[in-house]
Amino acid sequence: MKLQGYYKFILIIFLCNSFYGFSQTTTLSTFIWGIDSNYSARQINTVSTTSNGKTINGKYLTILGKNHSTIIKPYIIVEGIDFANSQYFQQHIDLFNNSASNLSNALIYNLYNNGYDVVILDFDNSTIKIQDNAMLLVQLLKDIYSNNSLSEDNYVVMGYSMGGLVARYALTWMEANGQNHHTRLFVSHDAPQKGANLPLGLQELVQNIKSQGGGIASIATSLLFTTIYNDFPATSQMLIYHYINSKDGVARPSDESVSFFSELYNLNPFTNGYPTTPIKIATSNGNFNGMTQRYENSDVAIKAGDIILDFDYTKDNGLGPQTCNIFQLIFNTCPPALPWAPDQIAATVRAGFDGSQPLEKFILYSMMKHPIGNTGVKLLMGGSGQQTFSSRNLSYDIAPGSYSANYMNLMKNGLESSLGVPVTSVNRTCFIPTTSALDLNIGIDEPFNLNSSQCYTNFDYIYASNSTNNDHYSLQPEAEQFIMSHVLANEAPHQKYVFSAENFIIPANQIVNNNEQYNITAKYTMTNDGAFTVNTGGSTTLVAGQTIELKSGFTVETGGLFSASIGYIDLMCQNPIQFIPRQLATGVIPDPANTSIQKTYDCSNYTEMPNYSINYNYFDCSTIPPQVNTASVDSVLNVKITVFPNPTTGIMNIAFAPEIPINNLVIRIYDYMGNLIYSIDTVSSYNLNFDLPSCLPGLLTVQFIFNNPTYNFSKKILKQ
Numbered sequence: 001m002k003l004q005g006y007y008k009f010i011l012i013i014f015l016c017n018s019f020y021g022f023s024q025t026t027t028l029s030t031f032i033w034g035i036d037s038n039y040s041a042r043q044i045n046t047v048s049t050t051s052n053g054k055t056i057n058g059k060y061l062t063i064l065g066k067n068h069s070t071i072i073k074p075y076i077i078v079e080g081i082d083f084a085n086s087q088y089f090q091q092h093i094d095l096f097n098n099s100a101s102n103l104s105n106a107l108i109y110n111l112y113n114n115g116y117d118v119v120i121l122d123f124d125n126s127t128i129k130i131q132d133n134a135m136l137l138v139q140l141l142k143d144i145y146s147n148n149s150l151s152e153d154n155y156v157v158m159g160y161s162m163g164g165l166v167a168r169y170a171l172t173w174m175e176a177n178g179q180n181h182h183t184r185l186f187v188s189h190d191a192p193q194k195g196a197n198l199p200l201g202l203q204e205l206v207q208n209i210k211s212q213g214g215g216i217a218s219i220a221t222s223l224l225f226t227t228i229y230n231d232f233p234a235t236s237q238m239l240i241y242h243y244i245n246s247k248d249g250v251a252r253p254s255d256e257s258v259s260f261f262s263e264l265y266n267l268n269p270f271t272n273g274y275p276t277t278p279i280k281i282a283t284s285n286g287n288f289n290g291m292t293q294r295y296e297n298s299d300v301a302i303k304a305g306d307i308i309l310d311f312d313y314t315k316d317n318g319l320g321p322q323t324c325n326i327f328q329l330i331f332n333t334c335p336p337a338l339p340w341a342p343d344q345i346a347a348t349v350r351a352g353f354d355g356s357q358p359l360e361k362f363i364l365y366s367m368m369k370h371p372i373g374n375t376g377v378k379l380l381m382g383g384s385g386q387q388t389f390s391s392r393n394l395s396y397d398i399a400p401g402s403y404s405a406n407y408m409n410l411m412k413n414g415l416e417s418s419l420g421v422p423v424t425s426v427n428r429t430c431f432i433p434t435t436s437a438l439d440l441n442i443g444i445d446e447p448f449n450l451n452s453s454q455c456y457t458n459f460d461y462i463y464a465s466n467s468t469n470n471d472h473y474s475l476q477p478e479a480e481q482f483i484m485s486h487v488l489a490n491e492a493p494h495q496k497y498v499f500s501a502e503n504f505i506i507p508a509n510q511i512v513n514n515n516e517q518y519n520i521t522a523k524y525t526m527t528n529d530g531a532f533t534v535n536t537g538g539s540t541t542l543v544a545g546q547t548i549e550l551k552s553g554f555t556v557e558t559g560g561l562f563s564a565s566i567g568y569i570d571l572m573c574q575n576p577i578q579f580i581p582r583q584l585a586t587g588v589i590p591d592p593a594n595t596s597i598q599k600t601y602d603c604s605n606y607t608e609m610p611n612y613s614i615n616y617n618y619f620d621c622s623t624i625p626p627q628v629n630t631a632s633v634d635s636v637l638n639v640k641i642t643v644f645p646n647p648t649t650g651i652m653n654i655a656f657a658p659e660i661p662i663n664n665l666v667i668r669i670y671d672y673m674g675n676l677i678y679s680i681d682t683v684s685s686y687n688l689n690f691d692l693p694s695c696l697p698g699l700l701t702v703q704f705i706f707n708n709p710t711y712n713f714s715k716k717i718l719k720q
Helices: 005-016 027-033 089-095 107-113 130-147 162-176 200-212 216-228 233-238 255-267 321-331 405-419 477-488 630-640
Strands: 042-051 054-063 074-078 117-123 155-160 183-189 279-287 307-315 340-350 360-372 375-387 401-403 430-433 461-465 501-506 510-512 517-528 532-534 539-544 547-549 554-556 561-566 641-644 651-656 665-670 676-680 687-691 698-707 710-719
Touching: 042 130, 054 130, 074 130, 074 162, 089 117, 107 117, 107 477, 117 130, 130 155, 130 162, 130 233, 130 255, 155 162, 162 183, 162 233, 162 255, 183 477, 200 307, 200 340, 233 255, 255 698, 279 430, 279 477, 307 405, 461 477, 510 517, 539 547, 547 561, 630 641, 630 710, 641 710
Parallel strands: 074 117, 074 155, 155 183, 183 279, 279 461, 501 517, 510 532, 517 539, 517 547, 532 554, 539 561
Antiparallel strands: 042 054, 054 117, 279 401, 307 340, 340 360, 360 375, 401 430, 641 651, 651 687, 665 676, 665 698, 698 710
């Protein structure tokens, strides 16, 4: 069969498109691929398991280390998502060598040369639920250990793109279920640990065109969009914003995404859903200086509201060969005469969100003449529409992070090929935000220091570029060197401390009795103010960044446990690291049932839209007052409001400083799924004590709602 024009292009996209783009053949990958005959053994095997009643299959390539005849030091690489499941081991090898100018910067070569046995896992279907492919990795880790008689826990497990989430889930799941994953180092390379970003306007446009129907042009465009973007389970789990739940002026993730990250977190709430035993390192293809996305080959910043895709097609299809070819492709037959009238399809998509311009708008208009009796009737198909989202949504489209140039180039080239009209597009929108790849709990465009960020990430060590955002489908030489330095080092992870105060004085007559614990961390200094006793069966641990001075009055009875140590000041954290998805500017996942979230909008212009036949704005946000500096307010409230114990088995204590206006305060407590479990409408005491109702273990959100002036503040507490 010979394919012409854009039909051939559509087929190529279907076969080759993936989350991280096309392969790039290099001399380095040719070297690696040839080591089976020149240097070492290369083997391809299958792995299989069951998950949720389904059989999950995959293959793995083994490249034995230099002078190895069997696996001794495994380095397992987990692939990312591959929409068409067409990527294979050659492409995976290219990913880790495509930016290296010589062998010294090629990751797989350096692993091989240092005696590591590289095992690359390729999923038969990478678009299924992340949990299912994680179970395949669990099986592979077990198979490698049992098939090679390994005696040491010396695995290195690396996941890139979606593979980083797969590996994180698999390792944490094994620990939660009492299974040994034998892993000493977990490497996450540009993985969406907080989610991936595809422009919401682009998602909306694709779905609108696919659902509206229309003439010949819309059929061709719908086919193109279906191959580039579809609602695969893994895609829905990873996207930060998803079109299906984004409405009422608020961009939201899908239910599948909220459910997945909640499940991942609850595998180990104490580590926010990360494995405990291995050292954890992460790399981002974005930058750490807060530089947002730039136009290609330019220093000009892309701004919220800028057009990232634009085209306008109008054509009388008639009875030309194009009509016949399309039906030949789809139905394997040439149709009878179909007198199509002029067909128009046009679209403008903008980067989100500036709160004034429509995120996307489209026109899809087609008419078909159909004889009824002796009269000709025109049947209207299609429609038009637009949506405007509030600027309170975070503009991930322009945030620091890696971009996927191939994704937008595929759409641009496909539209131009299929419609024959020029298409304007921007191929530098953010794909994996830096804050997601490194799991940072800071603003999405906030600069940070790589060497003093331990208080903002669940990783032990992190890397990002100094000043540029790079393509997602790459491994920069500096990142390769960062990874190899940790692979070759015999190291222990950073020990992070949450300090109680900058300088702490243990109060007089402090007694630690049997089965009691008294653990205190101070950022700088610590001493006691009089009697301080650790009785038999009691336990005390003291940590300070500079000095610990225990004066007269300090005693430890026989059978009491006491330890004291000096920690690094740079590793002293004021608050425990929290799980914050950051879908809104407030960092809160919107709950449609929670009306307090909607109160921040002016809903006077809200109108229900039954279809896309009218132009429509969800909200007019022009009347929203400027936002205050919530970071400074939150830092004060964090000190003035205390919630304890943390973690808790059900008892809750809340203490307010005298200057807190409790007469204008309402308290709401939500479980990790966002369900309201406890409410206090009137606060009459500066010290509250109550029992929580029965609820599932997990991270609880204690929300403090001040009514005059209006302000919301929240704290996290772990329910055991």
